[in-house]
Amino acid sequence: MTVTIKDVARLASVSVATVSRVLNSSAPVSPDTRERVLQVARSLHFVPNGSARSLSRRRAAALGVILPDLYGEFFSELLRGIDQAAQRASHSLLVSSSHHDARGIGSAIRAMRGRVDGLLIMAPEVDAADVAEVLPADFPTVLINGAAASSSVQTITVDNFGGAQAMTEHLLSLGRRRIGFIAGAAHNADALERERGHHAALQSAGLPIDPELYVRGDFSEESGWQGAATLMGILSPPAAIFAANDAMAIGAISYLREQDITVPERMAVVGFDDIPVARYLNPSLTTVRVGIAALGQQATALLLDALDNRAPPTNVASRSVLPTHLVIRGSCGSPTSAPSRQPAASSTARNGFDETPIVSH
Template structure:
């Protein structure tokens, strides 16, 4: 029983030092049952688990890691999904910093589902993770509060919406990137410029859209709402969005896709219609994923420093384990327009049918 009592510790700021035996007594269960809940085991009934977890939350308990001093022993890196090369670049940056610091990394996907997020939180409590990097995802307020009670530092990369007020964020200069992509196409003589936008729930998507609008307005080009089509950052939506633009009575001569994956989908839609990039239509992406330099043609895009964003987020989490005050609540890393072969001066006319 003594070993069980040593299995958890109260987080800083929790309401009192209560032992695991006290938790068991208040929940009306045995000490081994509480230990099974703490360690994430499945052989506990749902009702008992919920009762014990509520008491653990109330008292800010988390599993005690082996002697580790002030530095985090494990970083939890949490995505909404992992089906994009974009995520790989973030992981690469976080893992590089974590490895150099002798810290492990756990990668999870919660798929925007409440049940998955709660399961992740249960697993986090069991493994006593000391830092969380949350990427383009949103947690329910109750889970944010749970992290606060546990004393687990949180850094948000590309926040999905308004981030928790006490969580530092790391992002890229999405507005200026969207503006630079659109200004580049304007400089080539394009005036009908389509936009395949990202998910509107994401701040980065809205910023890229606002940058596109600002560039057009700055050049005295009216914003044509029919040229703005929705996407979800995946290739299929880029393909569908480009098809929609090509079916307009007057199609655009250039397309700015708010992600490289959507840009590649747009290029495939053009190819299937017998149209050439950039001779018939120019295409610009956003991200500068490694593979786009090998696309046909190589993609002009806006580089956002994804790996650097991961590195900075990991460094911030490691620093917050010793000092809970971030240097800055919001950090934006610069973006850069990378010119390749997918853009050219505007054609006189565009052929929309094979």
């Protein structure tokens, strides 16, 4: 039915070995047989079978990507970065999402065994040690935004703590001393770090930590909406809302608008991530830039390096941290934030390599 290398060999009256050599230019072949083989291959529309090739070569030229979800702009940005880096290295992507616990991740990994050369796992709600457990031994893996456990798997993260700290300091510098905080899910590593950063900034400013000013969301717009509603319902509402990610900030602003509470005049709202849409919101969103696509690219680069054995020795768990940057826009009411005359997203920015340096801790 489907045309195989044998068909090509037969019609070109050579052995399959020669066909393979021509197609991969892996050994010298005389110019005329080479031409003959190519011609037959073209005319038959021959395309080598990927599974057979992977099996024989013992490498698949593919990477596995395991994500907790695909909802919202964050994951598509991440995937975009991963895809760019993988494609540059001629690798395909086997993607699987909706994996929130170690069991689910385990079964996703099993489905990928033998079809991928390495694994990119984002599991902010799962302990890194638990992930390591379900991992095949010595399988090249990079964990994205995992909890900072002392496991043996390579990890890349964003400076959640520093970013949140800087943001809270910024809000304080604007004179907003009562800050409501919409946190992420309780077991989410990123969410926790951002919370810690916020705390740290408050404490070093000598401010108390008021439990009434804390509500817990789940990184969805809806939970941001709910969070804002809760915060506005307390006896003395805050003067600013710091949502632990942009999606929740968007939800919060949406609630405030419905209540005719003007942002930023009556309420400053800030987020975290700098998803692409943030700069186009009304008001444009002050946030912490993460360089999501760059994160994906760096993670992929790390993995590809490991595959080429330009890698750190497998038993040394390295941990990379990408820096974050404050992006001051309209929603925080900062006087420095004049409306930009041009949208910042130029076509070059859209391909998204931010060249953010890596700092190892």
